[in-house]
Amino acid sequence: MSRYRLYPTPTQQAALLEQCRHARYLWNMALEQWSMWTPDKRPTPGYVEQARQLTEARAASGWLRAGSQTVQQQALRDFDQAVRNFYAGTHRRPTWRRAGVHEGFRIVGSQASRVVKLNRKWAAVKVPKVGWVRFRLSRAVPDAKSYRITRDRMGRWHLAFAAIPPPIPAPGTGEVVGVDRGVTVSAALSTGELLTCPGLTEREQARLKQLQRRRARCRRGSKRRGRVKAAIAKLYARAGDRRKDWVEQTSTDLARRFDVIRVENLRIGPMTRRPKPKPDPERPGRYLPNRRRAKAGLNRGILANGWGDLVARLEHKAAGRVEKVNPAYTSQTCSVCGHCAPDNRESQAVFRCAACGHRANADVNAAVNIAAGRAVSARRETPARVSPKREPQLAASG
Ligand SMILES: [Zn+2]
Numbered sequence: 008m009s010r011y012r013l014y015p016t017p018t019q020q021a022a023l024l025e026q027c028r029h030a031r032y033l034w035n036m037a038l039e040q041w042s043m044w045t046p047d048k049r050p051t052p053g054y055v056e057q058a059r060q061l062t063e064a065r066a067a068s069g070w071l072r073a074g075s076q077t078v079q080q081q082a083l084r085d086f087d088q089a090v091r092n093f094y095a096g097t098h099r100r101p102t103w104r105r106a107g108v109h110e111g112f113r114i115v116g117s118q119a120s121r122v123v124k125l126n127r128k129w130a131a132v133k134v135p136k137v138g139w140v141r142f143r144l145s146r147a148v149p150d151a152k153s154y155r156i157t158r159d160r161m162g163r164w165h166l167a168f169a170a171i172p173p174p175i176p177a178p179g180t181g182e183v184v185g186v187d188r189g190v191t192v193s194a195a196l197s198t199g200e201l202l203t204c205p206g207l208t209e210r211e212q213a214r215l216k217q218l219q220r221r222r223a224r225c226r227r228g229s230k231r232r233g234r235v236k237a238a239i240a241k242l243y244a245r246a247g248d249r250r251k252d253w254v255e256q257t258s259t260d261l262a263r264r265f266d267v268i269r270v271e272n273l274r275i276g277p278m279t280r281r282p283k284p285k286p287d288p289e290r291p292g293r294y295l296p297n298r299r300r301a302k303a304g305l306n307r308g309i310l311a312n313g314w315g316d317l318v319a320r321l322e323h324k325a326a327g328r329v330e331k332v333n334p335a336y337t338s339q340t341c342s343v344c345g346h347c348a349p350d351n352r353e354s355q356a357v358f359r360c361a362a363c364g365h366r367a368n369a370d371v372n373a374a375v376n377i378a379a380g381r382a383v384s385a386r387r388e389t390p391a392r393v394s395p396k397r398e399p400q401l402a403a404s405g
Pocket residue numbers: 341342343344345346360361362363364365
């Protein structure tokens with residue numbers, strides 16, 4: 008993704024926001040249709056049916072007709088893709104788009120290639136119904152078939168061309184690396200390296216909490232509330248920028264250094280591991296702190312996104328060299344002797360093999376298993392995945 012900072016004039020900003028509103032309206036409408044579906048109904052309208060409904064809606068409403076049809080159709084197509092991704096198990100359920108948070112739309116096709124260079128530092132893109140909008144030429148514009156315009160919570164506009172970066176050639180050393188999404192760090196490598204995706208510092212997190220409390224005390228729609236919201240948005244944007252930088256640097260580094268990169272396949276269901284409750288040996292029935300609260304909150308969301316983005320970028324930069332491994336039991340299996348048991352743990356962070364006594368960082372141990380492709384231990388079969396929608400089965404059949 009090549010991203011540029013967009014500098015619309017105040018009039019253009021209003022026009023862009025209107026397009027965002029249209030895209031959001033249609034996405035939410037499609038989401039509503041989709042989520043009202045129950046098994047006794049006929050299939051939910053797919054993209055083709057929704058596009059037909061859009062034509063009718065445009066004929067009936069001057070508000071929609073004033074906007075760009077490309078933008079509106081694309082919002083429906085994007086939603087359709089989001090539903091497919093959800094059923095394929097690669098993405099989570101599509102969510103509602105909110106004003107001020109999800110501001111953006113996409114332009115696809117021939118309209119996406121209307122870009123002119125103004126001088127060495129500036130270029131302009133022709134946005135339907137908005138006109139020529141200037142953007143800063145921070146790098147060469149790729150040959151892309153679509154772009155997306157977004158406004159972040161701080162009010163900054165960006166233009167991103169959906170161009171897949173040229174793949175990075177393999178080093179040719181035959182080296183294989185395993186990457187595990189860690190519990191205590193963002194990613195652990197089988198080489199023993201621990202990588203941390205920077206979120207917010209402790210100080211910034213404390214400030215965020217303070218601002219959120221202050222926002223709760225402000226009257227809705229007041230000027231003070233607006234200022235507090237802007238300060239919160241600034242922190243979120245900062246964390247997002249850091250995450251993006253980290254993903255780009257880490258994916259480039261891995262693609263350059265290793266021939267084969269093995270990552271755990273995306274887990275369906277809870278996205279982050281929950282730390283186990285730790286019983287207090289002195290007081291039965293009570294529990295010791297297990298840092299569960301520490302995992303909740305803003306940073307967790309950022310790290311979860313960071314992982315997904317990292318894998319997606321790796322698949323672009325190291326095309327054909329990324330292998331996805333079933334993560335079942337990688338955290339319980341000893342990377343030295345292969346012994347697999349749930350009690351192969353000294354603590355959340357330290358792995359200790361009950362059979363051979365091998366002791367290592369728990370995330371690194373899992374990364375070594377992933378590198379070996381030893382996802383499923385010989386001693387234990389992967390349990391069959393049971394759909395939560397399936398009716399309960401009799402235990403006797405097992
Ligand atoms: Zn062992």
